[in-house]
Amino acid sequence: MLDSIKWVKGMKKTIFLFFLTILFSKIYANDAWLTASGGNCSVKDNKNTDVQMVSEIIKINMYENYCEFDILFDFYNYGDTVTLSVGFPEYSWGTETPGKIRNFKSYINNRLVKFKYQNENNNFDKWNYTVMINGWYVKEVTFEHGQHLMSRVIYESDYAGAGYPHKAVDYLYGTGKTWKNEIGKMTIEITNNTDYWIKNFRLDDTNEARNPHVFNTKWINDKLIIELNNVIPSDINSRFSLIFSHVPAYSSAFDTDHYLLLHEHVMDKEKWKYLTLKQLRIVRNSIYAHHGRIFQSQDLMDYF
Numbered sequence: 001m002l003d004s005i006k007w008v009k010g011m012k013k014t015i016f017l018f019f020l021t022i023l024f025s026k027i028y029a030n031d032a033w034l035t036a037s038g039g040n041c042s043v044k045d046n047k048n049t050d051v052q053m054v055s056e057i058i059k060i061n062m063y064e065n066y067c068e069f070d071i072l073f074d075f076y077n078y079g080d081t082v083t084l085s086v087g088f089p090e091y092s093w094g095t096e097t098p099g100k101i102r103n104f105k106s107y108i109n110n111r112l113v114k115f116k117y118q119n120e121n122n123n124f125d126k127w128n129y130t131v132m133i134n135g136w137y138v139k140e141v142t143f144e145h146g147q148h149l150m151s152r153v154i155y156e157s158d159y160a161g162a163g164y165p166h167k168a169v170d171y172l173y174g175t176g177k178t179w180k181n182e183i184g185k186m187t188i189e190i191t192n193n194t195d196y197w198i199k200n201f202r203l204d205d206t207n208e209a210r211n212p213h214v215f216n217t218k219w220i221n222d223k224l225i226i227e228l229n230n231v232i233p234s235d236i237n238s239r240f241s242l243i244f245s246h247v248p249a250y251s252s253a254f255d256t257d258h259y260l261l262l263h264e265h266v267m268d269k270e271k272w273k274y275l276t277l278k279q280l281r282i283v284r285n286s287i288y289a290h291h292g293r294i295f296q297s298q299d300l301m302d303y304f
């Protein structure tokens with residue numbers, strides 16, 4: 001009789017712990033699986049989820065002192081219908097100053113939804129070029145069996161430093177490796193509303209991934225489009241960065257007078273594909289300016 005009572009008490013404790021585990025351990029980010037307890041989240045690798053990130057469209061609007069992100073995720077659920085907590089990470093890299101997000105908005109299938117901010121407890125080394133997750137914007141999402149689900153986030157962010165005089169637009173995509181399979185397609189659309197000269201696009205992954213033939217770059221109207229297919233991040237810390245500055249692509253890095261170097265050096269062809277039509281016009285006419293041409297167009301007269 002005593003043994004039976006102990007067995008029943010043991011079963012009650014086991015059932016309680018089982019449900020406690022369900023309540024506090026299964027959280028998926030929009031591109032990462034998380035565990036949560038007491039409001040703190042930590043990244044976990046998850047190869048058992050049936051939800052795949054089919055595509056990710058990242059629209060970036062560049063302004064003088066900040067940029068705006070508008071990101072659309074297309075998920076497909078191969079498994080049973082399930083309700084999960086979906087989170088978007090706020091992170092910093094290489095600095096003790098947290099990278100704060102402003103004016104964050106979240107949508108599911110074009111419907112504005114509520115979210116909560118959860119702090120991250122981690123022990124990442126801030127000075128070994130690893131990502132430090134500061135927190136997560138978390139929302140409840142139901143993934144229907146055999147259905148696509150569109151998750152959208154919009155927010156503003158300051159630029160990251162990239163060594164004087166350069167700045168960077170920085171984005172963490174590595175947490176996408178925790179969904180089913182690879183990220184089917186990642187499209188980055190950049191609208192440069194400034195006089196910044198974009199110098200290059202860096203992908204934090206293998207040497208092969210940095211090869212320009214791995215991603216396609218093109219211009220559609222005033223938008224710079226970068227496309228990557230079947231993206232498999234090497235680790236959670238994988239990021240991409242867009243490097244830029246006010247210094248023209250044809251000038252030396254520290255030349256505030258924009259001394260024209262094209263008469264001495266051939267410009268790297270990789271730099272051409274990041275320039276706007278206005279900037280290409282300036283580059284073409286810089287040769288004439290170097291030889292003392294007097295321009296008729298007011299904008300070129302003012303620039304040179």
